[in-house]
Amino acid sequence: MAPSFREILNSGNFVVTSEIGPPKGTNIEKMLHHIDLLKDKVAALNVTDHQSSVMRFPSLGGCLAIKERGGDPILQMTCRDRNRLALQAELLIAYTRGIRNVLCLTGDAVPVGDHKEAKGVFDLDSVQLLRAIRQMESGKDLGGNDLDGAVEFCAGAIVTPEARPIEPQLIKFEKKVESGAEFFQTQAVYDLDNFAEFMQYARKFPVKILAGIVLLVSARMARYMNENVPGIFVPQYLIDELASAPKGEAVNRGIEIAGQMIATLKKESLCDGVHIMAIGREELVPEIMEVAGLSSSKSQT
Amino acid sequence: MKSITKQKPFDEIKEQLDRFDRVYITGCGTCATMTRTGGREEVMDMKGRLEELGKLVTGSTVIPTACDEMTEVAISEDKGAIQNANCILVMACVLGVHRVSLYIDKPVIPALDTLFIGVEDSPGDFREVCAQCGQCVLGETAGICPLTACHKGLLNGPCGGTNNGKCEVDREKDCAWTLIYQRLEAQGRLDLMRKYHAPRNSNVTLSPRMIKITSQA
Ligand code: SF4
């Protein structure tokens, strides 16, 4: 049997995960194509959960598709759209369908998305969701009632190493660790010195850290993220590098930047692996891995 | 404590008054006067606008505190004009609307939307401070309410959307958890931020919320 994601995380090898953005609508062809392209190249594939509060095909649906096609999914669960009953119920379905990895997130605010008048739920937060999973593993639901059949998940969370101020984020990081997070996928990192400093701190905890790598496709995108995405800071020299690329070449520059960064992280053993986010350009992930010198097999060395 | 209100769009008021041609207007001398949504001036302004629409305003009053039981007395003093109207337009918060409809057996139309319970930071700047959750945690959050001041009502610390001390929903809005962190740090009480808060009880008092207060410790 193929090793589980948890086994891969604990193998000591450099771990690569990536993510799939499901479609807005029922045309899942492109999503399936991305799944087929990546499922055997990475250790596991996240599926985003109405990312940026934009209504889409759900994470659970994408994860089931990954499962059916022989990949290992990471179910992303935000607390924005479901109360504690719905969250627990979804974990029950996920478990019975062979999904074994969950990423617990608070979720973006409703007004940043495309259903601005919807009610944000936030009955639980990410820390409480991690504990809910651990409680359900012990055979009890959040109401303290017995479950007829428990769950078992490799549970993870996120952290933003470039948030300012950083201390409140680190306190929350520690709460997540105490609440059962086994791995962290970070928000995009670009400043490796800052990240190294974060890792020096994070190494004290018994968790695996996968650095978030977001593919930059243009100088415009980089500037946009600096302006609008909390916790992301693309340094000026990278923006200049993208801007100086000849027309149509910026994407390749972006692939180069991402690949080189991964290679450095791996070479210097800065962290336990990377989580590659190509945001709509998932077909480019194999190229990034190639530049990074990562072999295209699940268990990296 | 102040009930913070905002005047409804005039088109909505107009639509609600569509089938009434004789209107009596009441304002409120307390919160709605301070928020300049239902004081004497606003009542007079509304009177003018309704008359322009061809309505007959049979009378108007500004009840000292529309939410209390003295409202009954205030209203009885203008019985004739109220009799003469076929609806009452209330320029007070919902508590005033509620009072007025207890005492007057005519259609009662709210002219204001009640937004929240808040304080006035500087003239005209109102801010919600409490969502009446029924399990106050202010003692552990340096007096800043995470359920109200944090857009997502988070109890266990900031989300990833905090941006240089601002909230992801609005560049102008402070991130509640950055403020809580700063205050707790200044007070040497950061250990409180490390404490795990279990999921909230959303039904401390069942909706509709009611309680009988008896004298007890
Ligand atoms: S915790 Fe917040 S919402 Fe609850 S009672 Fe205290 S101030 Fe009000």
Ligand code: SF4
């Ligand atoms: S940015 Fe701060 S205030 Fe806004 S939702 Fe997140 S934690 Fe709450």
